[in-house]
Amino acid sequence: FDGQLVFGGGVQLAYATLEEQVDLLQLSGFGLVGGVIYRPVGLPIRAGASFSTGLIYGNRSVQVDQAPAGVTLVRGLEVPWQITLGVSGTLGPRWKNYNRSFGNIGKTKAAINRPRRYVTLSADLVFTGASDRAVGFDAWANNTLQVAGANANVSFRIGADSEFWANRMKARVGYYWEPSRFEDVSGRHHVTGGMDIYLFELLFPWRASWAVDVAPRYANIIVSLGVWH
Numbered sequence: 001f002d003g004q005l006v007f008g009g010g011v012q013l014a015y016a017t018l019e020e021q022v023d024l025l026q027l028s029g030f031g032l033v034g035g036v037i038y039r040p041v042g043l044p045i046r047a048g049a050s051f052s053t054g055l056i057y058g059n060r061s062v063q064v065d066q067a068p069a070g071v072t073l074v075r076g077l078e079v080p081w082q083i084t085l086g087v088s089g090t091l092g093p094r095w096k097n098y099n100r101s102f103g104n105i106g107k108t109k110a111a112i113n114r115p116r117r118y119v120t121l122s123a124d125l126v127f128t129g130a131s132d133r134a135v136g137f138d139a140w141a142n143n144t145l146q147v148a149g150a151n152a153n154v155s156f157r158i159g160a161d162s163e164f165w166a167n168r169m170k171a172r173v174g175y176y177w178e179p180s181r182f183e184d185v186s187g188r189h190h191v192t193g194g195m196d197i198y199l200f201e202l203l204f205p206w207r208a209s210w211a212v213d214v215a216p217r218y219a220n221i222i223v224s225l226g227v228w229h
Contacts, residue, residue, distance in 0.1 A: 002041060006037045009034035010033050014028065029077070031055040044090040045090075054081040082126060087123055090119070093115040093118070122159050122161070123157065124176075126154065126157065134147070134148045135147060147182070153179040156177055159172060177189060193212050197209070209222075209225075
């Protein structure tokens with residue numbers, strides 16, 4: 001469809017052990033991921049969807065009667081399935097969803113030199129599946145029962161991105177709701193932000209980036225070096 005549909009897919013392989021009981025808890029698992037983006041040529045909008053089958057790690061080590069006293073063996077570790085639906089729209093002179101050149105030098109130069117100023121607004125809905133007979137990791141470690149993921153839940157995310165200083169600086173800000181996987185425990189509000197700063201060109205145009213994700217009892221800070229594009 002003239003580059004208007006983009007598909008992707010992959011396989012996740014995972015392995016986990018608990019160091020304090022490395023001979024007791026050894027888990028391995030796999031899952032599938034995929035997605036699609038619809039980018040209508042000439043329109044400043046996009047829509048997308050992605051899915052993950054989740055990961056189920058099977059306990060392939062010792063038998064139940066080999067467990068030490070006071071230790072509860074687990075059937076496995078589960079990451080639930082997830083489906084995400086999203087839309088975005090771009091404001092400003094920077095045109096979006098251009099028809100890719102596939103070797104046409106003229107079109108490539110036009111795409112590179114198109115206006116840089118823009119504001120992109122985006123929104124996602126994230127559906128997360130239930131986990132059958134699951135308990136929280138902390139609860140298991142303390143040999144107590146705290147049911148986790150008994151029901152599927154939904155969260156939402158919104159964000160804005162802008163190259164407010166052409167060819168020099170980009171910034172983004174966002175918000176998302178993290179629903180709780182436990183009964184009688186409320187979810188959390190997250191505020192996010194970040195910035196890309198153009199540095200210099202040495203074989204490639206380099207940039208420095210930082211990002212933050214802050215919520216009650218939680219903070220994540222990321223610093224990276226990459227390529228400006």
